[in-house]
Amino acid sequence: MSAGTAYERIRRELPETVTIVLAAKWRTPEEVREVIAAGATDIGENYVQEADRMAAALGPEATRVRWHMIGALQTNKITRALRLFDVVQTVDGAELAVALNRRAAAAGSVLPVFIEVNIAGEDNKSGCAPEAEAVAGVLAEISALPHVRAEGLMTMGPAGVAQDVLRKCFRTMRRIYETVRHEAPAGAALQTLSMGMSDSYRMAIDEGATMVRLGSVVFGPRCRS
Numbered sequence: 001m002s003a004g005t006a007y008e009r010i011r012r013e014l015p016e017t018v019t020i021v022l023a024a025k026w027r028t029p030e031e032v033r034e035v036i037a038a039g040a041t042d043i044g045e046n047y048v049q050e051a052d053r054m055a056a057a058l059g060p061e062a063t064r065v066r067w068h069m070i071g072a073l074q075t076n077k078i079t080r081a082l083r084l085f086d087v088v089q090t091v092d093g094a095e096l097a098v099a100l101n102r103r104a105a106a107a108g109s110v111l112p113v114f115i116e117v118n119i120a121g122e123d124n125k126s127g128c129a130p131e132a133e134a135v136a137g138v139l140a141e142i143s144a145l146p147h148v149r150a151e152g153l154m155t156m157g158p159a160g161v162a163q164d165v166l167r168k169c170f171r172t173m174r175r176i177y178e179t180v181r182h183e184a185p186a187g188a189a190l191q192t193l194s195m196g197m198s199d200s201y202r203m204a205i206d207e208g209a210t211m212v213r214l215g216s217v218v219f220g221p222r223c224r225s
């Protein structure tokens, strides 16, 4: 099945209220062009350099979709990232937010960001601690910055765990999201819960995801070229 057809099929299956971000890492511009032609609205990239190349290859086509940074963002790439991305989903704390704010101010823009949460508290993963107080703390710091706006929470679930463990993570994430939205003063602006990938998106939506990030289920297995 082509990527365009796979996208259309999944798009039809999922509630309209759920946004699909297509994770384009290691895909060709032709593959991305195909999903945009099939109606894709949001594309995710993990690396600034790759996003740059992709946008250049796509030309005007690139402006038809929103671009999400879904990989770790190095501070020395922020200026380029601001030119490329509509949303940075991987803000793991105030330090990155402050750096983004400074560059966005220079560019005269306001950047939507998501706070990344390390939901299973894994050592090798970035993200805010998986507690509502910690997330509310980062949110409060971001809300003091005029050129970044926290609009969502994002998590990468732990890999290789049993389904019920993953479900519990998603459920905890939903609880943190709801708690922060309703109890933190800056929480009102949160409107997106980004969680779930190819192997877990249905479960994530069951547990309250409003945005899923899909790669292999649409584009096929990944092979680094």
Ligand SMILES: *Cc1c(COP(=O)(O)O)cnc(C)c1O
Pocket: 023, 025, 046, 070, 071, 156, 197, 198, 199, 213, 214, 215, 216, 217
């Ligand atoms: C690659 C990637 C995805 C999509 O992964 P699949 O398992 O291929 O769907 C989602 N989110 C992030 C942050 C990724 O890097």
